[in-house]
Amino acid sequence: MMPPREPIASDAPLPHRKVVRAWVAPMAVRTYVRPVLLLLLDYVLLAVALAAAVLADSLLLKVAGGVAAGLITGRLFIIGHDACHQSLTPSRRLNRWLGRIAFLPSLTPYSLWEVGHNVVHHGYTNLKGFDFIWAPMTLEEFRALSGPRRWMERIYRSGWGAGLYYMIEIWWYRMFFPGKAAMPTRRRVFTLDCLLISAYGAAVTGALWWAAVATQQSVALVLAVGALLPFLVWCTLMGLVVYAHHTHVRVHWYDDQMAWAQAQPFISTTVHLTFPWRLGALLHHIMEHTAHHVDMSIPLYRLAAAQRSLEGMLPGRIIIQPFSWRWYRDTARRCKLYDFRTHQWTDFHGIPTT
Secondary structure, three states, X not given: OOOOOOOOOOOOOOOOXXXXXXXXXXXXXXXXXXXXXXXXXHHHHHHHHHHHXXXXXXXXXXXXXXXXXXXXXXXXXXXXXXXXXXXXXXXXXXXXXXXXXXXXXXXXXXXXXXXXXXXXXXXXXXXXXXXXXXXXXXXXXXXXXXXXXXXXXXXXXXXXXXXXXXHHHHHHHHHOOOOOOOOOOXXXXXXXXXXXXXXXXHXXXXXXXXXXXXXXXXXXXXXXHHHHHHHHHHHHHHHHHHHHHHOOOOOXXXXXXXXXXXXXXXXXXXXXXXXXXXXXXXHOOOOOHHHHHHOOOOOHHHHHHHHHHHHHHOOOOOEEEEXXXXXXXXXXXXXXXXXXXXXXEEOOOOOEOO
16 A cells, blocks of 8 residues: 555544555565674674773773673664564574574573563553553552552652663563563473573673683673673663653553554554664664554664654654653653553652643
């Protein structure tokens, strides 16, 4: 189905998702060479960053190398994310292996991410009780928490705790050998993928330890800048990105499945975060998030074109937010709890802020 000749007015009914997907379907074309080259490039960049963290004489350069390694880990994760959606190359088998390879530095088990992200998050985006990533609490739920748990929720939504939220609530509880409470279904592949990332983590730790001894450096320092710091930077990046994708004063959450379905959430529950100087390209266009939710089969190297197409066809429908730290702080200040009856964000006292 070809796109309409004229943009659809903001007060006109939103077309069905199948119709909107048909507009961007020509962009869901996958290749073999480009994604493999991207994966190799990012692993080369990761090796250079880790080499700087280990071999640099200056502590400042070591820290810079560790920070760069964390950011490049995010780039590799985005490649794995595409592979997990089967949108990276035309081959499902190759995607599974490329995804596992790309996920290694972030210590992400492929099969568990596939279930939590593809099935749950994309299947029920912003539906409370199903989608668990950054799902807001109500005032009643918050007041029913224990004192320490309320304290943690305040930290998570302070604007400074996004990395801590991802590391504890998502990675530790749901990704790294999750318990039955977080993942009732038990599959052999879950355990194998967790063992795979554990082996990678052990191998990297061993290599850094050897490098520290061989270069007569502090083992603790080399492990801190070569392993701990990149992982903390990665968790912070991931926490911030996922928070910004689905937390905004104009983004609605739902606790009723019928109302959620009627709202056509593939458009209304995501944010397109824009950056100056095309900085979004440094994260493989993951910020073109509306297009990704409309059609998960669009590869990362075609998302920018798909996003432009959607925004041209649906003016005023898509939340486009230029990034600034002022906007981020204001969002963190306003979006603490959620009133599902009035569809308003509130503070921790239940006072509406939107």
